[in-house]
Amino acid sequence: MKLDAQVPGGPIDKKWQKHKFDLKLVNPANKRKYTVIMVGSGLAGAGGAASLAELGYRVKCFCYQDSPRRAHSIAAQGGINAAKNYRNDGDSVYRLFYDTVKGGDFRSREANVYRLAEISVSIIDQCVALGVPFAREYGGLLDNRSFGGAQVSRTFYARGQTGQQLLLGAYQALERQIGAGTVQMFPRHEMLDLIVADGRARGIVVRDMTTGEIETHLGDAVCLASGGYGNVFYLSTNAKGCNATAIWRAYKRGAGFANPCYTQIHPTCIPVTGEHQSKLTLMSESLRNDGRVWVPKKKEDLAKPASAIPEPDRDYYLERKYPSFGNLAARDVTSRAAKAVCDEGRGVGPGGRGVYLDFADAIKRLGENQIREKYGNLFEMYQRITDENPYRQPMRIYPAVHYTMGGLWVDYNLMSTIPGLFVLGEANFSDHGANRLGASALMQGLADGYFVIPATIGNYLAGLKPGAAVEIPEAKGVEDAVRQRTAKLLGIKGKRTPSSFHRELGHIMWDLCGMSRNRAGLELALQKIPALRAEFWRNLNVPGENAELNQSLEVAGRVADFLELGELTCRDALTRDESCGGHFREEYQTEDGEAKRDDAHFAHAAVWEYTGENSTPIRNTEPLEFENVHLATRSYK
Amino acid sequence: MTLTAQATPTAAPQAFLRSTIGRKIVMAVTGVILVGFVIAHMTGNLLVFLGPEAIRNYALWLRAVAHGAGLWIARAVLLASVLLHIWAAASLTLASRRARRVRYQEWQPRASTLYSRTMRWTGVLLLAYIVYHLLHMTFGIVHPDFVELQPYHNLVVGFRDRAVAVTYIVAMILLAFHLDHGIWSMVRTLGLSHPRYVPMVRKLSVAIAVIVALGYISIPVAVLAGVLR
Amino acid sequence: MNLTLHVWRQKNPAAAGGFVTYPVTEVSPDMSFLEMLDVVNEGLITRGEDPIAFDHDCREGICGTCGFMINGQAHGPKARTTTCQLHLRSFNDGDELTLEPWRARAFSVVKDLVVDRGAFDRIIAAGGFISAAIGAAPDGNAIPIRKENADLAMDAAACIGCGACVAACPNASAMLFTSAKLSHLAMLPQGQPERLERTLKMIRRMDAEGFGYCTNHEECEAVCPKGISVTFIARMNADYLRASVAEGRRVSAAGDSAGG
């Protein structure tokens, strides 16, 4: 597998400008002859589809929800970063670039990150122009806050609904094009395979989820903006429908899959209440600004209500372990610390998987009103879900899977290893290395969609004859394969439901490939997952038929792919013999339990190449060079 | 993107009347006229308490305004308003029926009021009342002893019949229902959204509804009680 | 706790539907309503029966995918709460619950409790946007916006497009949804140039989709999970009146240079 990152030459701050000039252009009059397929309508997909249509391309856009407005970008609460330096607090494109590379634990590609930081500025302008109602100050100017431990205030937000508002902006831009007839929208259509002909991505096969119709859509280029694969853990903060099917099928058709083991765990989620739990809800990280995290020192105290445990018997373990960052330590560090105390048997709440996040001191210091003003909606949400009043008793939180940094490998132009297949947003691996900073995913999604893909896709298309209308023989085969697979899922008629397999896979992944991993555990997972997969194909029960809305069939197809992706994730985690960012291998830690990178051997992206059913995939590498930000160790002491 | 692109010169008013909000505005504007009328009519009728002369003079004055044209203009406006009001109400009600062909097996109201939900019924009953009332007090066809231009006599004689008086009283209660929601709704329809005035208007519409109804009801009650004779 | 569900089952848009009763035993009050349905469905699948189809995605009250009538109330009995955020502790042991899909001509039933809300998307496509070409935007701080207006725009923009307003409205009117989107854009300076056209286009689309009209029942606000205020409807009415008058003026001048 050839991994040419196509990074332009020259100094880092000139690369994108120079590259844009060097890229080939498509004659405006010819653009409408090209059809681009966009899978996904999140920030990356809707933004990309709208921009491409505006440029004049014909676009077909697909999503599995009933409306493009419901993509999971909608759930982002916190905010979006941009190096505007409106606060005059020393922010700059370079600083955002620097923070992102460092935050990614030196496992991202410098040139991509710099471009992201550079574009961040235009994203805010574009969003404002599209009517995103960002929070403002009394003077009428945009408000900022600091987020996720950043030392500058560069996060723009719209109440606790930033993702929703950004997505609505992109969605409206998309609807405008739909109204104008330049984008054809296919909601409730799920991509089930990729069509590759003559080595190029030429189309997709989708299932119309209301009629079961299997359809082929051809185009001149295919863009995947299908989001992250966090649901491989079953429980995550992702939406129920989030899936890896689109990128997984692309992987099986030849696209390299990079760093699947880089998964991010978010420390402040509402704990699991029982086996029936279907998803986890994130509580904004901003809560850690005022809340103090603790568990009882003695297991005997677990039975007592929090208020009955006296101060000296509480273990404020973050403050103890990380005196200078305390409750604001990085996401992965905080998450692991919570797991550690729960593993010791000191976790609180049902199941012992939770720690307290206590606002008593903050309420004493600032008064209940001020706390209500700052966090009122979050407290309300917490109370709605748990029926506990966080003003009276501490919240219980526990880490949960939140984001996946890994994804399909792409070059500087966002093109995967299959020519003509572009990957945008969370679905690609590009900008966050081994760990993503808060408020940077929204930024990346919009950067890819609004600004990068419109520039780079032309370079690819300029060399091609428009061919969406040309029949390709390969399409039929792919379509048949999809039909057969669907029939197979429906035909097993075993005993177990699709979700039961998903839940079981989730347990394996979370226990053995979750917050911390070790060789023995991963090897065990690599035995358990194939066994589970075998049972799946033997004992699955999908009721109903294909020619109708069949939600069990949808779930079954997604779980089938997760069962394969889960294995690759474990394999990737097993072969990366170091700890970095969201990937923590217990064997590789410093004396005081910090992640220990191995730059000599692992300063690269691991890119997996599919080699066929029941054959071990090949691990290729793209070396990462750090010319601007020098390799250093993170410390939250 | 131009407005005129698809618009022929007459399209605008037609489109307005075709749209739901347009018809709704018609209903509100005619509502304003009708409310104005009921208030004025009530005030006029209350002259009955000042004796036969006062109310007769009022009736004569009405007929003399603008050399006699005034009354006819007012009647034309009223008639047009009622017709438009009914047309808008009927066509929109049909639109709503069409908008939900399959009804709910179970439906629980949370915020709507009895008055808001019965507007169509109170409206239809008011129409019936108006027809009856015109036959009764204006044309005298269903009046036992109708005398042209003797409103005092007509009223007192008319209301001596208990059943008639009760009919009027019931009708006036229905009117209050219709107005309680109607006035408030009409102001909304015409665009009032200011948070400061909205609660005021809410109270005002209840007040008008109650005052108007009480004002009217006082007349048949006074006749029954023997105050007017 | 135990519950009895009467669920609307309808195989496809063309099929006739009807209620089917399902007993639900020993569920935890800490479950969300949809998790309870998951449990019911797992049981149905295991028995080889067709599970109850219902729409959902984020399960945290923001995507607007979920929603059906529970005992005649859109999204169930709790104020400002989507179906996915509703927990069984809001009900009593032994309750009988009737689950029905949103009912409106503009929202046809796809299957069981799933309806087609594509009409909402088409209302947006008709004009619910600001035509700002990507890449052509001035600096975000170039136009200061009064905080109150920005906040009010945000209040309106919080609509999640769930359709509960239509479902609860006795007239099956989509006024709350449409007015929320219109108001969001009308409150912002960026939204001014297209304000009147947008108002006309979206309302015409809304009518064409077959929604009913508004008689100010305010049921919509009461069930709206985001508490969108009915005052936005009044605001929209006023804009519609203004836009109609302006359109009339433009039309009467159509003979000369108007239309550019």
Ligand SMILES: Cc1cc2nc3c(=O)[nH]c(=O)nc-3n(C[C@H](O)[C@H](O)[C@H](O)COP(=O)(O)OP(=O)(O)OC[C@H]3O[C@@H](n4cnc5c(N)ncnc54)[C@H](O)[C@@H]3O)c2cc1C
């Ligand atoms: C709870 C939560 C909070 C977050 N908060 C923040 C935050 O504060 N700041 C921040 O920067 N980031 C945040 N993130 C991360 C960020 O929201 C996401 O990474 C980002 O929005 C992903 O955007 P996307 O466009 O790549 O994918 P998505 O928005 O997930 O869109 C995926 C699209 O692909 C479609 N799709 C998927 N599979 C298929 C298929 N097989 N066929 C057809 N269509 C398909 C879907 O329908 C959807 O339209 C948060 C994430 C979560 C889960």
Ligand code: HEM
């Ligand atoms: C003649 C028979 C009548 C019928 C069939 C009728 C019917 C209706 C209906 C269906 C409505 C809409 C309900 C709503 O907006 O909630 C309405 C509104 C209204 N009606 Fe009537 N009505 C009648 C007479 C009257 C009379 C006599 C008055 C005044 C005294 C009146 C005043 C109003 C007002 C003010 C409204 C509110 C308009 C709006 O909401 O925009 N109506 N009527």
Ligand code: HEM
């Ligand atoms: C107790 C209540 C009422 C009484 C006592 C009353 C009395 C009268 C009388 C005496 C007349 C004849 C006046 C004349 O010819 O000069 C009249 C006319 C009329 N009334 Fe009433 N009225 C009452 C309520 C109403 C209401 C509620 C309405 C409308 C909703 C109404 C509508 C009319 C109309 C339209 C006329 C005809 C006016 C005309 O000459 O054109 N009345 N009423």
Ligand code: SF4
């Ligand atoms: S206005 Fe409220 S009820 Fe209606 S679609 Fe929007 S969020 Fe749902």
Ligand code: F3S
């Ligand atoms: S409930 Fe319906 S009648 Fe109007 S105020 Fe809401 S749309």
Ligand code: FES
């Ligand atoms: S499932 Fe997203 S709002 Fe309920």
